[in-house]
Amino acid sequence: MKKKIVSALLCVAILSTMLVGCGGSGGKSSKADGDKPYSGEKLTVLYMSGVYAEAAESMVDEFEEKTGATVEVVDFPYTTLHEKTLLDLTSGTGSYDVIDVASQWDGEFAPYLTDLSDFMDKDNYKTDEFIEKVLENSGEWQGVQTGIPNASTPQLFAYRTDLLPNGLPDTWKEYREVAKELTDKDKGMYGISVSATTGQLGGVFDYILWSMGGAWADEDWNVTIDSQETRDALNHLKEIQDYADPSILSWGTEESIKAFLDGNAAICETWPTLGLVQAADDESQSKVAGKWALSTIPYDKTGTTLLSAWDVSIPAASKNQELAWEWVKMYTSAEKQNQFYDDFGILSPRKAFWERDGIKGTYMDTVREALDTANIWWRIPASTEVDSMLNTVVSQYMTGEIDLETAVSKMKKGIEEALKNAPPEEGTKNYNM
Structure with missing residues (x-):
C-alpha cells in the first residue's frame, strides 16, 4: 500500500x-x-x-x-x-x-x-x-x-509486419493456420504469445467466444454457455498451445509482451498499451523495432473484443x-x-x-476503432463470481485436468449458481453478449 x-x-x-x-x-x-x-x-x-x-x-x-x-x-x-x-x-x-x-x-x-x-x-x-x-x-x-x-483500453493484438505483411486473418481458423506456419520450436520461435495465467485466461476465452458469436447468457439471463461456440473457443485455446511457448499458462501480460519484444513470437495477444507500445520501437528494449503493428482481433462472426x-x-x-x-x-x-x-x-x-497530433493517423487509429466494438463482461454483482469460475475452469481444461464436456458442464453450472446467488435487479437486461 x-x-x-x-x-x-x-x-x-x-x-x-x-x-x-x-x-x-x-x-x-x-x-x-x-x-x-x-x-x-x-x-x-x-x-x-x-x-x-x-x-x-x-x-x-x-x-x-x-x-x-x-x-x-x-x-x-x-x-x-x-x-x-x-x-x-x-x-x-x-x-x-x-x-x-x-x-x-x-x-x-x-x-x-x-x-x-x-x-x-x-x-x-x-x-x-x-x-x-x-x-x-x-x-x-x-x-x-x-x-x-x-x-x-481494448484488447488488441500486436503482430510482426515482416512476417505478416498482409496483417492478421479474419477468422480464427486462418489465424491458427498462420500461427502454425510461423512456429519453429527448434529455433525458439512461436506463432503466438498470450497472457494465459489463471486470472487472465478467462478474458482470453471471452473475446474468442464473443467474436465467434457465443455468449454467457441471452438478454434475459438464460444461460447459453452450453453451445458449439463455447466448444469451438475452448478447442481453439487448446490448439494454440502448440504454437506458443510451453510456459504460457504461467505467463501474465509482462511475460507475453517480453516474448514479442524479444522476437520470439509473431503475434502478441495482450493489452498492448501496458508496456508493448511504449517499448516496441526502442532498440534498447526491442528486437522488433520498426517491424510491428497493432490489429483488431480476428473478426470471425462479430469482431467483439474485450474492454x-x-x-x-x-x-x-x-x-x-x-x-x-x-x-x-x-x-x-x-x-x-x-x-x-x-x-x-x-x-x-x-x-x-x-x-490529437501524434495520435490520429498512427497505429492508435486501430485502438480507437476497437473501442467502438469492445465489450466488458457482465456488470451485475454475479460478474465477479462468474469471471473467477471461468478462469478456473478454462485453466483446468488447458492443463488437461478436465475434458471438454466437463469444462462446458462446469461453466453452465457455475453461471447458473452465480445468477442464483446474486440475481440481476428486476428489469435489468443483459446487453453484454
Whole structure:
C-alpha cells in the first residue's frame, strides 16, 4: 500500500487566526474562504496499483495547492482491490472519498455510490465528450451516473509486419493456420504469445467466444454457455498451445509482451498499451523495432473484443463529497487525461484525445476503432463470481485436468449458481453478449 500525505498546516494556522479574529466557532472552513476553500480537510483516494495510482500521485501537489486540502493516495493490486473496496462500501466505513472502479463492478457497487448528477449539473459537466461505447459500459448504471470514465483500453493484438505483411486473418481458423506456419520450436520461435495465467485466461476465452458469436447468457439471463461456440473457443485455446511457448499458462501480460519484444513470437495477444507500445520501437528494449503493428482481433462472426474500462466514483459514505467531486473533475479533465497518456500511457475515454497530433493517423487509429466494438463482461454483482469460475475452469481444461464436456458442464453450472446467488435487479437486461 502506498500513502502520500502532504501537510497543509500553514493553511490551517492562517484559517484559525482568521476565525478567532472574527469570533468564529472553528470547525470546517466555509467554501467562500477564498482561493483555498478546503483548507484543513483531508481526502483519501483509492486506485489500482500501477499507472492509475501513479497518475493520482502525480496530481496531489497541484490539487493540494489549489484546494488547501491534503490528499492520501491508497492503492491495492487488482487481485485484492475488489475485496478491499467492497468491504469498505458494504460496511459504510467511509474510509475512501474517491474510488476507481473497474466497470465490471459498477452494478455491484452502485447501491453504495453517490449519484453524481447534481454535481455534474452544478458544474455543467458534459458526458457527450466521451466515447459512447465506453460511456455505455463504464460509470452509468440503470440510468444513474455513479462514476466518470477515466481509462479505456481494448484488447488488441500486436503482430510482426515482416512476417505478416498482409496483417492478421479474419477468422480464427486462418489465424491458427498462420500461427502454425510461423512456429519453429527448434529455433525458439512461436506463432503466438498470450497472457494465459489463471486470472487472465478467462478474458482470453471471452473475446474468442464473443467474436465467434457465443455468449454467457441471452438478454434475459438464460444461460447459453452450453453451445458449439463455447466448444469451438475452448478447442481453439487448446490448439494454440502448440504454437506458443510451453510456459504460457504461467505467463501474465509482462511475460507475453517480453516474448514479442524479444522476437520470439509473431503475434502478441495482450493489452498492448501496458508496456508493448511504449517499448516496441526502442532498440534498447526491442528486437522488433520498426517491424510491428497493432490489429483488431480476428473478426470471425462479430469482431467483439474485450474492454478494460475504469470510472472514478464517490462512495455514499464519504464525508467529503464536495471535495471528492473536485478531485474527480481534475482527474478526469481533458488536460489531465492528455498528461496521463503522455506520462503513463493511460488511454483516455474522451473523443478529443483521439484527434490529437501524434495520435490520429498512427497505429492508435486501430485502438480507437476497437473501442467502438469492445465489450466488458457482465456488470451485475454475479460478474465477479462468474469471471473467477471461468478462469478456473478454462485453466483446468488447458492443463488437461478436465475434458471438454466437463469444462462446458462446469461453466453452465457455475453461471447458473452465480445468477442464483446474486440475481440481476428486476428489469435489468443483459446487453453484454
